[in-house]
Amino acid sequence: xxxxxxxxxxxxxxxxxxxxxxxxxxxxxxxxxxxxxxxxxxxxxxxxxxxxxxxxxxxxxxxxxxxxxxxxxxxxxxxxxxxxxxxxxxxxxxxxxxxxxxxxxxxxxxxxxxxxxxxxxxxxxxxxxxxxxxxxxxxxxxxxxxxxxxxxxxxxxxxxxxxxxxxxxxxxxxxxxxxxxxxxxxxxxxxxxxxxxxxxxxxxxxxxxxxxxxxxxxxxxxxxxxxxxxxxxxxxxxxxxxxxxxxxxxxxxxxxxxxxxxxxxxxxxxxxxxxxxxxxxxxxxxxxxxxxxxxxxxxxxxxxxxxxxxxxxxxxxxxxxxxxxxxxxxxxxxxxxxxxxxxxxxxxxxxxxxxxxxxxxxxxxxxxxxxxxxxxxxxxxxxxxxxxxxxxxxxxxxxxxxxxxxxxxxxxxxxxxxxxxxxxxxxxxxxxxxxxxxxxxxxxxxxxxxxxxxxxxxxxxxxxxxxxxxxxxxxxxxxxxxxxxxxxxxxxx
Ligand SMILES: Cc1cc2nc3c(=O)[nH]c(=O)nc-3n(C[C@H](O)[C@H](O)[C@H](O)COP(=O)(O)OP(=O)(O)OC[C@H]3O[C@@H](n4cnc5c(N)ncnc54)[C@H](O)[C@@H]3O)c2cc1C
Ligand code: FES
Numbered sequence: 373x374x375x376x377x378x379x380x381x382x383x384x385x386x387x388x389x390x391x392x393x394x395x396x397x398x399x400x401x402x403x404x405x406x407x408x409x410x411x412x413x414x415x416x417x418x419x420x421x422x423x424x425x426x427x428x429x430x431x432x433x434x435x436x437x438x439x440x441x442x443x444x445x446x447x448x449x450x451x452x453x454x455x456x457x458x459x460x461x462x463x464x465x466x467x468x469x470x471x472x473x474x475x476x477x478x479x480x481x482x483x484x485x486x487x488x489x490x491x492x493x494x495x496x497x498x499x500x501x502x503x504x505x506x507x508x509x510x511x512x513x514x515x516x517x518x519x520x521x522x523x524x525x526x527x528x529x530x531x532x533x534x535x536x537x538x539x540x541x542x543x544x545x546x547x548x549x550x551x552x553x554x555x556x557x558x559x560x561x562x563x564x565x566x567x568x569x570x571x572x573x574x575x576x577x578x579x580x581x582x583x584x585x586x587x588x589x590x591x592x593x594x595x596x597x598x599x600x601x602x603x604x605x606x607x608x609x610x611x612x613x614x615x616x617x618x619x620x621x622x623x624x625x626x627x628x629x630x631x632x633x634x635x636x637x638x639x640x641x642x643x644x645x646x647x648x649x650x651x652x653x654x655x656x657x658x659x660x661x662x663x664x665x666x667x668x669x670x671x672x673x674x675x676x677x678x679x680x681x682x683x684x685x686x687x688x689x690x691x692x693x694x695x696x697x698x699x700x701x702x703x704x705x706x707x708x709x710x711x712x713x714x715x716x717x718x719x720x721x722x723x724x725x726x727x728x729x730x731x732x733x734x735x736x737x738x739x740x741x742x743x744x745x746x747x748x749x750x751x752x753x754x755x756x757x758x759x760x761x762x763x764x765x766x767x768x769x770x771x772x773x774x775x776x777x778x779x780x781x782x783x784x785x786x787x788x789x790x791x792x793x794x795x796x797x798x799x800x801x802x803x804x805x806x807x808x809x810x811x812x813x814x815x816x817x818x819x820x821x822x823x824x825x826x827x828x829x830x831x832x833x834x835x836x837x838x839x840x841x842x843x844x845x846x847x848x849x850x851x852x853x854x855x856x857x858x859x860x861x862x863x864x865x
Pocket of ligand 2: 616765766767768769783784785786787788799800801
C-alpha cells in the first residue's frame with residue numbers, strides 16, 4: 373500500500389552518506405521523520421553541528437502515511453485542557469500549535485510543499501453538545517473560529533466548528549526539501565544508546581546531546597514511556613472522480629476525516645487500538661463501504677494505513693527524556709496531531725539544547741503527572757495480554773493478535789507490529805519474533821482476530837457516544853453562531 377505522499381512527492385532523493393565509522397558531533401537526532409528532521413534543521417540553521425541517524429529513509433515512518441493537516445485544532449482538546457489544567461495552559465497549547473502553523477507556513481515559502489491555507493473543522497456526528505463546549509473554550513481563548521449549521525461532507529451531521537488560519541501540505545515534499553540542509557545518515561538503525569553514544573551495526577555516533585525522535589521512543593522502559601503511550605492505527609484512501617470538500621474535516625467522535633490534495637479527495641477512518649483489530653469488515657473495508665454507498669463512480673488511487681503514539685492526556689511528550697539523563701530529549705505522543713506537534717517539539721528541543729530553556733518546557737514535560745484514566749486502561753490491556761496465551765511480542769512479551777487485513781502480527785500493549793516472517797514493522801520492538809509454522813497460516817486465525825476486534829477496549833474511535841436532546845443542542849449551537857461562513861455551494865450529496 374502506497375500513500376499519496378510517497379506517490380506524489382517526486383523522485384526519492386538520492387542516497388545520503390552511510391555510516392561506516394565512528395562519528396562525533398554536538399547533537400545526534402535519532403529518527404528522520406517530521407520531528408527529527410525539523411529539529412535537526414533548526415539546530416543546523418542556528419550553527420549547531422548536528423547529525424540525523426535514520427533507520428530506513430527520511431520520511432519513511434509515520435510521516436509518509438499521515439493525512440498532513442496542519443492545524444492547532446486537535447479534535448476537541450481545548451475544553452478538555454481548560455477543565456483539566458485551566459485556561460492559561462489551554463491558551464499556551466493553542467499559541468504553541470498556532471505558532472507551528474505559522475512556522476510551517478514560513479518554511480514552505482523556502483521549501484515548496486503544496487502548502488495551502490484551509491479552515492479546519494470538527495463536525496458533530498451525534499448531538500452537538502461537545503462542540504458547544506469546545507465553542508465556549510474557543511470564545512474563552514479568543515481562537516478565531518466559524519460555526520456552520522451543517523458541514524458540507526457526505527456524512528449526516530449537526531454542524532461543525534471551524535478554526536481559521538489553518539493549512540494542509542505534502543509532508544514528504546517538505547522533508548525531501550530539507551534534506552540538503554541537514555547532515556543525514558540513512559540506513560543507520562540505532563540498536564542502543566549507552567550514555568552519550570548511539571550504536572549501529574556500522575559504527576557509533578557520540579554526541580553531547582541525544583534527541584529521540586523515533587516516534588515510539590527507542591529507550592522506553594526508563595522514563596516509563598511504555599506506560600504513558602499506546603498506539604492507534606487508522607486507514608486512508610485517496611479518490612478521484614468524486615466531489616471535493618472545501619476545508620479539512622474530522623468527526624468529533626472519530627468519524628471519517630476529509631481533505632483534498634490536488635484533484636484527490638482523501639478520506640481517513642476505521643481507527644482502532646493497534647492489536648485490537650481490524651476485523652475483516654473494518655479498516656479499509658469500512659471506508660470502502662462508505663465510499664461505495666456515497667459516490668457513483670469513485671476511482672480509488674491510493675490506500676494506506678499507519679499508527680500514532682497516543683499520550684495519556686492527548687498532549688505530546690516533549691523535552692528531557694528523564695531526569696537521570698538531562699542531555700537526552702524526546703519528542704513523542706503526538707496523538708495524531710504530529711504535524712504541528714513536530715514543529716513545536718523541534719523548536720522546544722532546539723531551545724533546550726541551545727539556550728538551556730524552552731517556553732513550553734512545563735506544558736509538554738514528559739515528567740508531568742501520569743494520573744489519568746488512560747493510564748489504567750493501558751495497564752489493564754498489558755495485564756491481560758501479558759498472561760494471555762499466544763505468540764509473544766519481542767518488546768515486553770505481550771500476546772500478539774493477527775491482523776488479517778494487513779497480514780501482520782500486532783501487539784495490543786504498546787503497538788509493535790511484525791510481518792508474516794516475524795520482522796519488525798513498527799516499534800517499540802526492535803527484535804524480530806519467531807513465527808514458526810503458524811505464521812504461514814494466517815487465514816485460520818480470523819476468528820481469534822474477530823474476538824479481539826470486538827473486545828471492549830479503550831479505543832474511543834469507533835464509538836460516537838449518543839447524547840441527549842440532539843435537536844435542542846443543535847438549536848443552541850446554531851443560536852451561538854458567531855461568524856457565518858459563505859453558504860456552501862450546491863451540495864453534491
Ligand atoms: C492515520 C493518521 C493520520 C494522521 N494525520 C495527521 C494530520 O492530519 N495532521 C497532523 O498534525 N498529524 C497527523 N497524524 C500524526 C502525524 O502523522 C505523526 O504524529 C507524525 O508523522 C510523527 O512524526 P515522527 O517524526 O514523530 O515519526 P516518524 O515519521 O515515524 O519518524 C520516526 C523515524 O524514526 C526512525 N527510527 C525509528 N527507530 C529508529 C532507530 N532505532 N534508529 C534510527 N531511526 C529510527 C523511523 O524509521 C522513522 O523514519 C496522523 C497520524 C495517523 C496515524
Ligand atoms: S509492544 Fe510492548 S509488549 Fe508488544
